[in-house]
Every structure is written in structure tokens, then in C-alpha cells.
Amino acid sequence: MILGYKKREELLKKYNLKRPPTELSLNPKQAVEVAKRIGFPVVAKISSDKHLHRTEVDGVIVGIENEEELGEAVEKLFRIEDIEGIIIQKQITGREFIIGSKNDQVFGPTIMLGTGGIMVELFKDVSFRIAPIDKNEALKMIEEIKGKKLLEGFRGGPKIKKDELADLLVKASRLSFEENVKELDFNPVIGNDHGLYICDVKIVL
Amino acid sequence: MIPEIFNPKSIAIIGATERENSVGRGIIENLKSGSAELFYVNPSSKKVFGEKSYNRITDIEEDIDLAVIAIPKEIVSEVVDDCIEKKVGGVLIVSAGFAETGEEGKKRQDEIAEKLSKAGIPLVGPNCLGILRPPVGLNASFAPGNPKNGDICLISQSGALIDSIIDGAKEENYGFSLIISVGNAAGLSLIDYIKIADEDPSTKVIALYIEGVDKGRELFNCLKKIKTPVVAIKGGKSEKSKKAICSHTGSLAGEHEIFSAALRQAEVEEVDTLSQLFDVSKALAWQSATGDRVAVVTNGGGAGVLLTDQLYEDGLKLAELNQDTIEKIENKMHPDYSKSNPLDIVGDALPERYEIAADNFLAQENVDVLVVIMTLQVMTDPLETAKRLVKLKEKHQKPILTVFMGAGKETTEGIDFLEENKIPNYSHPKRVAKPIKALNNKR
Secondary structure: OEOOHHHHHHHHHHOOOOOOOEEEEOOHHHHHHHHHHHOOOEEEEEEOOOOOOHHHHOOEEEEEOOHHHHHHHHHHHHOOOOOOEEEEEEOOOOEEEEEEEEEEOOOEEEEEEEEOOOOHHHHOOEEEEEOOOOHHHHHHHHHHOHHHHHHEOHHHOOEOOHHHHHHHHHHHHHHHHHOOOOEEEEEEEEEEOOEEEEOOEEEEO | OOOHHHOOOEEEEEOOOOOOOOHHHHHHHHHHOOOOEEEEEOOOOOEEOOEEEEOOHHHOOOOOOEEEEOOOHHHHHHHHHHHHHHOOOOEEEOOOOOHHHOHHHHHHHHHHHHHHHHHOOOEEOOOOOEEEEHHHOEEEEOOOOOOOEEEEEEEEOOHHHHHHHHHHHHHOOOOEEEEEEOOOOOOOOHHHHHHHHHHOOOOOEEEEEEOOOOOHHHHHHHHHHOOOOEEEEEOOOOOOOOOOOOOHHHHHOOHHHHHHHHHHHOOOEEEOOHHHHHHHHHHHHHOOOOOOEEEEEEOOHHHHHHHHHHHHHOOOEEOOOOHHHHHHHHHHOOOOOOOOOOEEOOOOOOHHHHHHHHHHHHOOOOOOEEEEEEEOOOOOOHHHHHHHHHHHHHHHOOOEEEEEEOOOHHHHHHHHHHHHOOOOEOOOHHHHHHHHHHHHHOO
16 A cells, blocks of 8 residues: 555654655645745645656656746646645755665565665665664665765765764664555655755555 | 484484485485494384394384484374384484475475474474584485584585585585584474574584575574674575565565675675685684785785785775885895785795795784785795794784695695694685685674
């Protein structure tokens, strides 16, 4: 069962996993109100337990700068079938990572860290552990991925605290172990000078 | 506690026979090399190898510590009933034709396992090669002869691999404290055996061949908890089935990636080949844990280069050769020696030059471990060099590993002396890096 918006957010809150400002809106009018409150630029994306990969139905629109653009985006998104609403989220820029979990048939819940973005499945720059893990093990995972350089201000990019990423991994591993999740994706987790943000979440119980 | 079945004083062989090329005969021949009293059970012959043969195990008056069963699968169950009646100390079922063959075999196996468990009698197998414990002279198996006594415990989910490992190790200097063929593990499990090996005072390292595990979490926790270092090779790496997966993580997390991650997390050294399994095992059994700063002394430049490449690939590094070490050794070296690490002491190096170089380099605080490379040249003296290295290992209490290259008589003499004194030797520079890495990871 893929968790819907509300249950997902509750679970994240329970494990003190922070999101960028994010709200679900059920109609176009509400979407505009939400975006004004959060502040542009925003991302608009469908919330649905029917569409496994939202990009396949063009269900994500990024870089929305103003009310006019938002109106167009929301109109388009609400035309997609089988959705529970539109998620409006503060647009975050920075380096992308993926944190995830899969319930392995031999070992049970696991935890994964990888370099994110569109190349993740191409380069498979990932590290695994059996969940739950402690902070020390989380730091080792960070050292194992090539993308760790992206944390260190690579080519003038943002500096991201390893410590904070490790904490996030520990919490995610506890969530997947204690709730015995089947699959979990935090993809992307975006890091910049201000912190780390879990931008997109998928949890399968 | 090591269960009694690993040190039986009396053993009954059910299915004892003189028939050439039979499993029963193979087991008898192996057991005869030990000191346990043997009893033969075979209702169709009065005598086996000139000794009395019993109709049933219950006809034997003496207590039986271990019953080894090598008979057709159909009659195993009734023989097990006899073993329970006889109150044997343990049962080892070599016979195949159980869970590995399908539903019917599984039923047969479960029934046997259940009644033995109820009677409190430990069960090894079925469908296994047997168990060997060279330090007490036990060879309850149909393996090809007796392996050397030593400190490696081999636990394998494949019996046939054990055969070839024993055969292959005949020319090697390492030996075994225990060899256990897990078989179908209807009674004692892989995890039980690992715990037994961890308790065994003769075992310094556990070498595992794993194919499949059902209680992965339990295995993981057990491996994490035990104190003996473990090296493992995992068979069945190719992906079989990918179930319906709907997350990115799911598609990235292959069964093998997770297995390797679990081993690493439990501080188990995973290797890819059987030769690596023992390359690493002997290093872990014989040498103490070490840091990652490697000193290299060599009488050949190329070998040092190859080693350097491999060390860095495996995440190790070369220690710096200090200026005051250079000053100390300079007038005793060849004028063209390298003055850096790898310390190339030039092709004509005699034992004394090796000793001076190794002694002073090992004395450096920034050196954790030493590798000594030797290529045989006309004046090289492997045995004498080996003797001096053994003394240096004592003196400095730091691990030394060697790469005496070649297999001629002189080199072999040197290698044998080194390994008898717990300095592991490797035939090629690239082979020594992974064992050092394992010592670096050793708990």
C-alpha cells in the first residue's frame, strides 16, 4: 500500500524528518493561496497513490515563479486522472541525493544512500546497510559514495554538513525498521548551505 | 561449549561397508585415522574389515557418542528411531534425498528432525559431507583424506567444495581447526555452527562458503556479535527474480548488494575467490590487527610497483621512509638502493641487507605493517632471510607478510619456514593487499 499525503506526513513528523514548506491543495484556488503563503518559486506536483512514477504522467512542474505561471501549471495538473490533489512545495536548489529503504527478503529493512538526480540509476553510486543504523555507520555510508565530494562545496557548490546527512540517515533507518516499511524513497533529498530538505517522499507499507 | 559430537569417544557407522568406492567405506577409512572407538552397523554383513558388525545400533552395549548414518533415504527414519532408543550423543546424516529434492523429501526430513529435537539429540545434516576436527583427530566425513591440523574453521554450505578445498590445501601450510559441511541443516544450523566455532579455542578465523540463508537477520546479528574474525565467499550472485518494485531504491537494491552490505556491516571480510578465502584466512589467523600504513622492502623494482598499485586500490597507503632511517642504513645498502618506500634494496640483497632494511623500517613509529618481497636471484638465500624475518616479527610485534615469488626448492624452503612461524606468504604482489586490508579491518 502506497501511503497517501496525510499518512506520509504524519510518519515523517513522528521521526522528526523535516520537509521544505509543503502543503496539499485540493483545488486550483487553494493552490494559489498556499503558494502565496509559502512564497515563490514553488514546485507543483500531483499527489496520488495510483501513479507510481509521477514524471511518467508529467505530474511534476518545477520553477514556478509567479501566480500566472502557477495558474497554468495547476490547471494542467488537475486534468490528470486519479489524483487526490496538488502538492505545492517551496522550490529548493542544491545537490541532490537519494535516501531509501527496501525490505530485503533475507535481511529485512535496509537503508540506502546514493548520489541523486537523473543519473542515480545509471551510475548506481549507492551504499547500503541493514537498518537500523547508528550515526557512526551513517558516516561510513557517506564516505562510501563517490558523491560525497558534492557535500564538500565541489566546484563552488554548496557546503552540506555530513553530520546533518548522517542524522537524516539514522532517522530514516529507524523509520523503515520500526514501521517495517516495504519500500521507501526520499528522492530527491536536496542539500545546500542552509540544510537538507526531503523534497519528495514515497512510502510503501 | 563445543558439543560432544565434535569430540566423540565412540562412533557408530550405520551403513558400514567394505564395498569399494562407497561412501560408507570412505567414512570408515577416515574415522580409522582417529582415536574414537568405532562400531559398525550393517544388517547384511557379519563382519566389516574383520570386525564385528551389528544388526542394529541398539545391539551395541557401549554408549555411542555419535551415530554416522550413510544409508538409503527410505530407511533413515527407522534407523533414527533406533538412535533415539539407544540415546546416542548425536546423529550425523550423510544420506541425501531430503529437502533438497522437493516436497516429499522435505516431509521426510522434517519428521526426522522433529523426533531428534524432541529427544534432545543434536543433528548434523542431512545431505552433508560430514564434520572434521583435526586437532582431536576426528574425520567423520567422506572427504579425500585428512587435512592438516591448524587454526582455520571452514563452514560450507557445499560439501563438494570442502572436498576440493581439502585436496587443494594438501600442498599449503595452513590447516584446519574444524571443517563443517552444513548440508540441509535440519537440526544444527549455519548460525549454530558459527557460534560453536567462535567458542572453539583452536579456531582463530572462520571461513564461510554461503549460498543461501533464510534467517538473514539472525545471521547478521550473530556475525556482528562473535569475537572471531570471519571471511566469507557468497555463491549465487547473479540476480534471479526481481519482484514487483515501485521505488528507485527497490530497483537499486539487488539481493547481492544487500548481502555484501550486511557482511561489511557485520565486519565480515567478503572475498570473490576460493584462493582469496584462504589468502585472507591465514593472515587473519596468524597476524594481529593493524593500521593502514604499509612498509615495503623488496629486491625487485617491478614487484614493488605492482604491490604499490594494489595497495592504493584497496585503500591502503605507503608509509614514508624517514630521513633518520636512511641515515642509519645508508652505508650498509647498495649504492643504488631506492631511499624511499618501496625500499628497493637491489637484486643482489643477501639476508643481512634484508634484515637491516626491515629492522629499521619496522622501528619507525609511522609503520603499521611490513611486506617483504623476494625474487630469487643467483645469490638470494630465501631460508636464511626467512629466519631473520621471523625474529624481527617477534622483536617489533608488528605484522609481517611476505611475497617470496617462485615455487622452486629454495624459495619453497623459505616459504615453509615463514608460514610455520605464522608469517603468511603470497606468490604474487597483488595477492598480499587484500589480506593486509583484512588485517586493517580486523576487530
